[in-house]
């Protein structure tokens with residue numbers, strides 16, 4: 001619309017100004033400076049393709065991103081985790097060097113592994129099985145083994161591209177296929193779909209509720225747009241999220257808690273609601289599947305998570 005058309009009453013629905021990445025990549029956008037800086041510090045400075053990037057090669061980085069976009073964007077999430085750990089490691093190391101500046105030998109012999117482990121700590125809890133072992137198999141796959149091999153090869157391909165872009169010798173363990181497989185597996189098993197409602201829906205309702213005369217005037221402009229969009233006007237923005245604490249919760253077919261219905265979620269926070277009184281020290285469980293399904297169907301669905309459910313309900317029904 002070339003910026004020439006201003007929708008009636010759109011001032012009532014002000015969107016925040018968008019801030020672009022401070023590294024100059026023109027690929028990452030934020031709701032404000034605070035978010036832009038936090039992302040830069042924690043993840044993006046190593047994964048930015050702009051001029052301020054601290055990647056080894058922004059060209060190689062672009063190749064890695066392109067490969068992920070063409071094959072599986074779960075690799076982008078994995079790269080974020082690796083970048084997060086490397087950046088944390090570098091910060092710890094810097095702090096450590098400052099502390100014992102006058103005794104270099106001591107640093108050499110002691111800093112290396114403990115600091116990587118410390119940097120790795122926040123993601124360690126989600127680390128359970130390799131991607132190619134826990135990936136859900138599409139229904140039309142006959143040879144499960146060769147499918148899993150293909151998935152493993154794809155991860156290897158992606159990892160080679162990532163290595164060319166951000167490899168750090170001191171953080172070598174992070175670049176093994178074993179670790180990469182576990183990081184991707186963590187997202188494969190624990191990610192939750194997030195839904196954020198289209199802001200256009202609220203606007204259309206607002207116009208609809210206007211007094212008759214105002215509505216008539218406003219609809220002269222909004223009606224053609226709405227007609228052109230058809231049902232698409234209410235399409236939600238979909239995303240995916242990883243909540244480390246929630247991902248630690250075990251499954252039960254008779255859970256004592258449940259996830260807040262994501263369809264109603266607007267702020268991207270994870271909320272767990274108790275279904276009954278939970279005693280202090282009692283394990284909190286949620287259901288990974290529809291727990292109302294018959295026993296056999298539940299067990300089949302839970303196969304993707306790599307365990308046989310032995311919860312009270314399954315024990316009774318087995």
Ligand SMILES: [Zn+2]
Pocket residue numbers: 030031032035
């Ligand atoms: Zn933000």
Ligand SMILES: [Zn+2]
Pocket residue numbers: 021022023024025026027028044047048049050
């Ligand atoms: Zn950037």
Ligand SMILES: [Zn+2]
Pocket residue numbers: 252253254309310311312313314315
């Ligand atoms: Zn069960």
